[in-house]
Structures are given as C-alpha cells and as structure tokens.
Amino acid sequence: MATTIESRTPAISAEGLPVEELVVNVGPSHPSTHGVGRFVVHLDGDVVVDVDPVIGYLHRGIEKMAENRTYLQVVPLTDRLDYVGSMYANWAYCRAVERLAGLRVPERAEYLRVIVCELQRIASHMMGLGAAAADTGAFTAFVYAFDQRERVVELFESLCGARLTYNYVRPGGVAFDAPEGWSDDVMSFVRALPARLDELDALLLGNVIARGRMKGVGVLSAQDAIAWGASGPTARGSGVNWDLRKHDPYSVYPRMDFDVVVGERGDAYDRNRCRVLECYESARIVEQALVQMHGGGVRIEGLPRLLQPAPGDAYDQIESARGALGVYLVSDGSPRPYRMHVRSPAFANLALVPLLSKGHTLSDLVVILGSLDPVFGEIDR
C-alpha cells in the first residue's frame, strides 16, 4: 500500500494526556482512489478528523487545448475526460456545439446516441460497482461486474472500432451507422442483462459483509446533496429525485418509458444500490429505442468540416453515469472554440468527501470514495 505517515502533531488532551493527530497521506497511486487522487487524512486514532482531497495529478489542460483546435478536433479530447464513459463527454460536447451552431440532428442518430449512452451507463456502473466491491475485498463481484462491462465494450468495438476512446458521437450526428446484425446483438445483450444483474445484486449488495461495510456509512442528506451540487446516483441515493433524462429532457428520452431510481438513506449502500437498479432501467430504454428506431441518415448531410458558429455562448448538459455533465462553449465566430468549460459531475461529487467522511474510520473512507464513483480523468480534465 502506498500509504505513508507524513507528519505527527503532538498535542495535549483536556485530561492532560498526550494525544497525537496522525496525518496519513493516501495516494496518489493507491488502488482505492480509483485513479490518481491524493487524500491527506487527519486521524484521531482510527477516526477521520479531516480529509483534504488533493487533485490535479491528471490535469492535462483539455480546456486550454480545445482553444487551439477546430470544433471537430475537440471531440477526441472529450474522450479523455471520463475514460470509462467516453460516449457521455462526446455527446455533451456535441450538444453544446449543435446548440451553438443551431444544428438539428437526424432522428436515427439521436436513437443511436441514446442506445450507446445507455449501454455506456451499464458499462460505467459495472466498472464503478466492481471497483467499489474490490475495495471492500469482494473480488468475485468485481469479476462478475467486469464480465458484463466487457460485453458492452465488445459491442462498442464492433460499432466504432474502439474499446475505450470511441470518438463516436460527432457534431451533427454520429460517426458511423450500426453494422449489420449489431442491433440484434444489443437486443440479446439487454434481454439477458436483468438475470445477470439479479445475480450481481444478490452476490454483492445482498451479502451480509458488504451490507455491514456500506450501510450507514457516509450519509449525505438531501439538502446537502442539492446545496453542494451533487448529481447522478450520488444525489439520488439521498432521495433527491433529479434525473436530467426526466426533469430536463433532451433527445428522444421523452418517448421512453423508464423510472428514476431514488434511494432513501443517502449512505454508501443506497448510492451503490441505485447504480445496480439504474442498469435495469437502462436495459429497458435500450430495448425501447431499438424497437422505435427506424432507417435514415445518421449525419447531417453537407455539414462543413470547419464549423464556424456565430459569436455567442451555449451550455448543454446530459445525464451521465456520474450525474449532470455539462459543456459550456463560447464562440467568437472563428473555427475554434474561444473557450470550452466542462462541468464535471465527478468534480462536484468529490468535493463532498470531507463532509461525508468525518467521524468514520479510515477503512470507511475507502467505501465512501467507492460509493462516489470518481473518475479522475473527468475531475482533473
């Protein structure tokens, strides 16, 4: 474990006994940080007094790089934001460009976007749950979750050739139409998924050890979730019924019949349970989208390679696996964005760590981190 003791601060307690506050540095290369995040933890015995998350280890300056590229050249950069959910960043960015340039996307492309993003949600939640399970020692659940994620990644590979950085959603549509037989493969995957999810749900969240580790740990109240800008399963686990697909609907989501999964207690268990239950809803949406989708183009015909939107600014957001993922774009009329900003849900959710972990033990901190499902590519940008 890359955990080192950084310094000791001796003090005297009210009873006159010497007490030491331990400052333990967790990370930046630590398996339970889900990437390269560093946490400076102040401990009283084994109890967390304060946490200072130190981020920026993966900061590549994507917002600055975007100012130097054309609108189309920025799409591969957005792949590198949330690297377990590239489709979301692609789509959020493309929606902002389309809003800025006033483009209307063909319907088949909208359906393909919904299908890939719901599949991505399944893959991303499987990754998050698997990692959260592995952190608590439940490695079998990790393998079960990764099995399902692998199937989604294979579907994406046959769709666009890439397993991680898809570059699939483009301004004005999607890069390619689905290959022959792809829809049937997707349909058989989502039809088989609920049984696999039942298995995982019972194995991980029905397990008495996992319940003991997760229940009552890192409780987030609904008021705090709203005030701190939390979104996605992190907010919904606290009972905040807010899902952009339902409450700020975009694309073809108004035509879909699905439920918003909402937790009650706001602890790590409810957040993780929301992720499992959301995968059932995603499978439902994909099934409906495949039935509703009909032929047609997948790109706006004759769209110039060099987009030059009129000066102005636009913000658009989608519901990613981690929450409200928004892209703010400013155009000055040139072929390159004047400014791009990514509103990252994982960034807002990670800011909750000091609030959630005070009073819990160091080993609970790992569970809390896992339940927030941080992806540092998106946090650091």
Next chain:
Amino acid sequence: MTSDEMLELIGRISAQHPRLYPLFSHEFGDAVVGVEPAELLETAVDLREAGFDRLLMVTAVDRGEKFVVVYRLQSRALTAAIFLKTQVPRSDPHVASLFGVWPAANWQEREVFDLFGIGFDGHPDLRRILMPDEFEGYPLRRDFEMPGMIRRPDYI
C-alpha cells in the same frame, strides 16, 4: 419550460429584483441575466429564494480588459436554468464568493481562482486546486505563454 415561460419568469424576477438586468434572453434557448459585481451576492441570495436551488457551474471567460464570471443556476421546481454573469476588470479581478449561498461554489471558485487568477472575497479556503501550489501564472488566460506550448497556425 418553454421560452415564453422563461421570458415571463425572467421578467418577473427582474421586476422583483431591480438589481438584475436581462442581458439578452434565450439567444440559444438560454436566459442570461447580468449583474454588477458589487451586487452579486445579494442577487444570488434573491435568485436562490426565487427557486434556483442548484449552482451547477462557475467559470470565467477572458475578454481582454475584463473577465466575465459565469454562473449556471438550475431549478428543479421551476424546471428552468439560467446564466448569471458579472464582469470584473483584469487589473483587479475579484468578486464576492457564493460559498455561503451555495456550498457547491467551494471547489468551482477555487478552480476559477487557480486557472484565471480571479479572487473570491469571503471564500473559506481559496488556494490552487488543479495546478501545483508553486505554479506561477494563470493558464486559462488568453495571454498565458509557456515554453513548449505550441499554437496552431491560423490557416487550419
């Protein structure tokens, strides 16, 4: 919320709060309201009272002599979202912190401070967040230069 309802909402909020002035409305389907930096904090409290309970985003845009500080607010109850914008001079860029209104401003304001060098008065913990503490300069300013940074030629 339709754009007509949005216009009506903005009109209603502006009438109640004379400090607020609509810059332009729903040019891209978005309502934008501007405010003087001195009155930002009071306006933010008013907007939260009006139902905008979520602060989604804080960022800034470098406009040469001025920085535009951009806030994105959303309301689940009103099913509406608006931009709140204010301008600060480049020579002395600082604005009131909204941490007391929406705690979500905590890290977002630190990020703007880190990358633009805009100060947030009253922020409890204003220090760099993405760049190293010893880093000099503010990378997202348009005039930021660094050895090894390549600017693409304009003809692309």
